[in-house]
Amino acid sequence: MSRKIAMLKIAGIILLFFVAGCGPSGLEPENSEEEQNLAAIVFEDVTAAAGLGDFRHETGAFGEKWFPETMGAGGGFLDYDDDGILDILLISGSIFPSRGAASSPAIRLYRGSGDGPFTEVTREAGLASLRSYAFGVSVADYDNDGDSDVFVTALFENLLLRNEEGVFREVSKEAGLGDDREWSSASVFLDADQDGFLDLYIGNYVHWTPEEDIYCTRVGDKKSYCTPEQYEGITGRFYRNRGDGTFEEQSDDFAGLPGKTLAAASMDYNQDGWPDLIVANDTQRDLLFENQRDGTFAEKGIASGIAFDENGRARAGMGIDIGVVDAAGGETVFIGHFSGEMVGVYRHVGNGIFTERAAVSQIGRPSLRTLTFGLLLADFDLDEDLDLVTANGHITEDIGEVEEGVTFRQRSQLYVNVGNGRFSEAEPTGVFSEFMVARGAAWADYDQDGDPDLLITENGGPVHLWRNETEAGSSLTVKLVGITSNRDAIGSRVRVYVNGTWQERYVRSGTSYLSQSQRWPLFGLGAADSVDSLEVHWPGGTFTGRTDVPGGTITIREPTIQ
Numbered sequence: 001m002s003r004k005i006a007m008l009k010i011a012g013i014i015l016l017f018f019v020a021g022c023g024p025s026g027l028e029p030e031n032s033e034e035e036q037n038l039a040a041i042v043f044e045d046v047t048a049a050a051g052l053g054d055f056r057h058e059t060g061a062f063g064e065k066w067f068p069e070t071m072g073a074g075g076g077f078l079d080y081d082d083d084g085i086l087d088i089l090l091i092s093g094s095i096f097p098s099r100g101a102a103s104s105p106a107i108r109l110y111r112g113s114g115d116g117p118f119t120e121v122t123r124e125a126g127l128a129s130l131r132s133y134a135f136g137v138s139v140a141d142y143d144n145d146g147d148s149d150v151f152v153t154a155l156f157e158n159l160l161l162r163n164e165e166g167v168f169r170e171v172s173k174e175a176g177l178g179d180d181r182e183w184s185s186a187s188v189f190l191d192a193d194q195d196g197f198l199d200l201y202i203g204n205y206v207h208w209t210p211e212e213d214i215y216c217t218r219v220g221d222k223k224s225y226c227t228p229e230q231y232e233g234i235t236g237r238f239y240r241n242r243g244d245g246t247f248e249e250q251s252d253d254f255a256g257l258p259g260k261t262l263a264a265a266s267m268d269y270n271q272d273g274w275p276d277l278i279v280a281n282d283t284q285r286d287l288l289f290e291n292q293r294d295g296t297f298a299e300k301g302i303a304s305g306i307a308f309d310e311n312g313r314a315r316a317g318m319g320i321d322i323g324v325v326d327a328a329g330g331e332t333v334f335i336g337h338f339s340g341e342m343v344g345v346y347r348h349v350g351n352g353i354f355t356e357r358a359a360v361s362q363i364g365r366p367s368l369r370t371l372t373f374g375l376l377l378a379d380f381d382l383d384e385d386l387d388l389v390t391a392n393g394h395i396t397e398d399i400g401e402v403e404e405g406v407t408f409r410q411r412s413q414l415y416v417n418v419g420n421g422r423f424s425e426a427e428p429t430g431v432f433s434e435f436m437v438a439r440g441a442a443w444a445d446y447d448q449d450g451d452p453d454l455l456i457t458e459n460g461g462p463v464h465l466w467r468n469e470t471e472a473g474s475s476l477t478v479k480l481v482g483i484t485s486n487r488d489a490i491g492s493r494v495r496v497y498v499n500g501t502w503q504e505r506y507v508r509s510g511t512s513y514l515s516q517s518q519r520w521p522l523f524g525l526g527a528a529d530s531v532d533s534l535e536v537h538w539p540g541g542t543f544t545g546r547t548d549v550p551g552g553t554i555t556i557r558e559p560t561i562q
Helices: 003-020
Strands: 043-045 075-078 087-091 107-111 134-140 149-154 159-164 167-170 184-190 199-204 237-241 247-249 261-267 276-281 287-291 297-299 320-323 332-335 344-350 353-356 372-378 387-392 413-419 422-425 438-444 453-458 463-468 474-481 493-498 501-506 522-526 530-537 543-550 552-557
Touching (some): 075 438, 075 453, 087 134, 087 453, 134 184, 149 199, 184 276, 199 261, 276 320, 320 372, 320 501, 387 438, 387 453, 474 530, 493 522, 543 552
Parallel strands (some): 184 261, 372 438
Antiparallel strands (some): 043 463, 075 087, 087 107, 134 149, 149 159, 149 184, 184 199, 237 247, 261 276, 276 287, 320 332, 332 344, 344 353, 372 387, 387 413, 474 522, 493 501, 530 543
């Protein structure tokens, strides 16, 4: 650890001492009554019954162990036909472009029916002819025309799919996004300059081509997949939305900073009403871009304490999610890491400082043996706090020969929130006893029964749809429609007061590993059937307040300023 980093970390510890308070009053109780009430969260695998049983992801592997084969792809939920029912979009993978033309679509779309099966509509939606070695997906109405558009990251050529009344048209080049031949990974829509149109951040991974593939070994002299350290990272790119369907690159704030990005998400960590950006990098320090309230960013990862682990080392950042998980009210950032590295748990304690809480959250030790890609927060038992799911799977088939206790196929893990920012790993039963090479993870209430369901993708394997069958209380889903702000209301902060406590959700783009979860905030209400108060803090500063809101689903339109 360098002298500079050590001094910064010591300064952060000193500052945390004064922020958190000294003496017993600054300590959290070890246990609480809430911690004793562990929920029995139950999921049922409904993949085949839902019409998704034939899907398989293609890695393009042909024996030469090219690096991109290890990464897998995401997937997620959207309402592409604006019927109020969520649909599923999956990244199919492909063979490598240098090895010929792929025979199947890069993206497959399945139309939802509510509580019934999905129907594949790839051809009807204009996606059947798309070919790409694709990785990630983000969904947002970037042109504010009232429907969901899709951005897909890929090897060499990204795709911007404009939704035209339920049929997608690939417009990346005409929109100003098609000139860079790079390995892109994560993508985030956010309205950085608060002009009502969503801008786009694209996280890039490493510089790789078939001609420059590196020969690496792990067991004997046989070729194995390389780690990211062997490759040069690529800096991310930022594009400002002009408001006419096109983008203009404005990447100066990101130039020269570490690349190797696998996850990114928007957040407003200082609650100044302007969206910030967090970036998780693989073997490079993580980055925190603070919005300077004019659409430009200042990078503050090291100063905030979020760049490294508590020993001053960069970790292998994979997936990311963010949420308020305790009564302290600050957002906590969760980042999935490589096997041998705990899931990162960083809580914002004020004054721009985050403290690492992997150990005290009780997530650290159970996550040491896993390689976590997808990672997400949702209130699965509707008990008024956010639980955590990690989707795990290694990149090396023979990893067990060189690392004791680590396997290629791994279980996904469910961590139940038991209060005070602490979690308890649920018993590995049911769907959580299944071993897989998991990558993407997303949640949504696809069957409209009021609780979050799960979608998990595998690298070179099937997709898994797990329906939530937990016997829980009621919930409230809040659908937002932006008027003066962006149509999807990305950047809004939604709060509800129920049973004597506040819950909070931030409407964001990005999160998990290359996947798209339901964007409509869903609040568990426990035994209550309504919320006492509901607040919406819209991008740009407008406010909506409601009282005595019954459970179920409510749609709120942004008020216009006279």
